[in-house]
């Protein structure tokens with residue numbers, strides 16, 4: 163087993179249809195094959211008490227839910243994920259790959275145009291800063307095409323093109339701000355297997371200084 167000097171937290175981000183979830187599993191498998199201790203977790207987390215509220219009240223229709231409530235659910239879901247998944251795995255000196263983190267709250271809830279990005283970041287100041295952010299970069303058009311292939315009758319409120327355009331602008335804005343941790347953009351419009359290779363190599367390069375020999 164490859165040993166790390168500390169637990170390392172890497173957050174994967176990107177608009178819907180950027181391929182994050184597929185890639186995070188593939189990269190985790192690739193790194194485990196090289197004997198890195200890897201834990202993968204997702205936000206919103208399907209096991210948290212908040213994810214059902216998010217699924218029903220936010221994603222399908224944004225009715226009877228205030229922007230503040232929506233932001234709170236994602237924030238509380240994150241607190242739950244940190245306590246139950248992220249912090250215990252980091253304490254075991256593992257590499258933790260999180261599929262969306264507080265940059266998503268800033269980019270998505272920021273796109274409601276009610277909160278400033280700084281307000282959302284401030285609300286998430288309890289969350290451990292990641293060592294690295296990887297943003298999977300695809301144009302909104304390609305993201306939308308990929309979502310359509312996955313699900314023909316998509317009524318997800320968060321995935322609409324106009325909203326996604328705002329989310330992408332927010333990601334670009336956030337990359338210029340001090341959000342804690344280094345940010346890398348990776349072209350995710352390339353072929354799937356090739357992208358896994360690029361991501362794997364990027365992470366191994368990043369981990370070099372933390373690997374115990």
Ligand code: TYD
Pocket residue numbers: 178204205206236237262263264266267268270271320321
């Ligand atoms: P999820 O069910 O994990 O993904 P998918 O629909 O791709 O299977 O939902 C993720 C959605 O939640 C995605 O549209 C982004 C959104 N989101 C926020 O709006 N704020 C947040 O803080 C997080 C973590 C996600």
